Amino acid sequence: MADEEKILKLQEIIDRSERIVFFTGAGVSTESGIPDFRSPDGLYNQKYSVPPETMLSHSYYMSNPREFYKFYRDKMLCLEAEPNKAHRKIYELEKAGKVLGIVTQNIDGLHTKAGCSKVYELHGSVYRNYCRKCGKLYRPEYIKETQGVPKCLCGGIIKPDVVLYEESLNDETVENAVNAIENADCLIVAGTSLTVYPAAGMIRYFKGESIVLINRDKTPVDSAADLVIHDKAGEVLDKIKVNV
Ligand code: NAD
Helix, strand or coil: CCHHHHHHHHHHHHHHCCCEEEEECHHHHHHHCCCCCCCCCCHHHCCCCCCHHHHCEHHHHHHCHHHHHHHHHHHHCCCCCCCCHHHHHHHHHHHCCCEEEEEECCCCCHHHHCCCCCEEECCEEEEEEEECCCCCEECHHHHHHCCCCCECCCCCEEEEEECCECCCCCHHHHHHHHHHHHHCCEEEEECCCCCCCCHHHHHHHCCCCEEEEECCCCCCCHHHCCEEECCCHHHHHHCCCCCC
């Protein structure tokens, strides 16, 4: 199918769907300047003495908090990033009453920054931070501006509310996300390699009509989708009109 035909088919699917769920990953934010993990210019292909998967693990955070925070501040805390065309079109569709939820693996907060309200952040958000000792909440700017390991007034160490490797997902977020996916009539999976579990496995709960995949590279579920578009999510979604 030619590219234009695919956009037309996507438009038809979106027009006839009333309960769309978007399932997004790091690829929807690369057009906002935030690197993903697995693209050729992604973080996993840059050279570090300790692999990013290790640096972003719970045990590394506990044993090497200073190095963890250096990497986290440099690569994960992108507070200046702005929503791109993908985030903005998803918001327009939500505003038009066509979106049941946005289930995201991203921690960058860009769906919320674009205005979306039904966002289920499976891996947490850099915008929330808390003291591990007393629970006091801290703004992300505090983490960005401090040096070394950010500490609370009580002396406790602050932790970003992001799910590190070896940590489990938040039960309530998972329940809400599964509920949205189960009740969707259309699932649009965008910008994810679908390799990080358990998040990637959640799309199996979908039992609606159409699955669409918008991803620059191939994914393990391409063959199961009704429509596959290997292109940039922002550029593709920008071509979609919001018809109600
Ligand atoms: P990933 O790096 O494994 O895969 C990203 C996918 O997006 C790739 O398949 C790539 O082809 C595709 N892609 C890149 N740019 C694209 C674009 N403009 N349009 C469409 N597709 C594009 O990322 P993942 O699947 O989300 O899983 C890895 C983990 O990455 C997640 O757990 C997430 O928490 C974490 N992460 C998040 C951010 C963020 O919050 N922005 C950034 C890096 C990593």
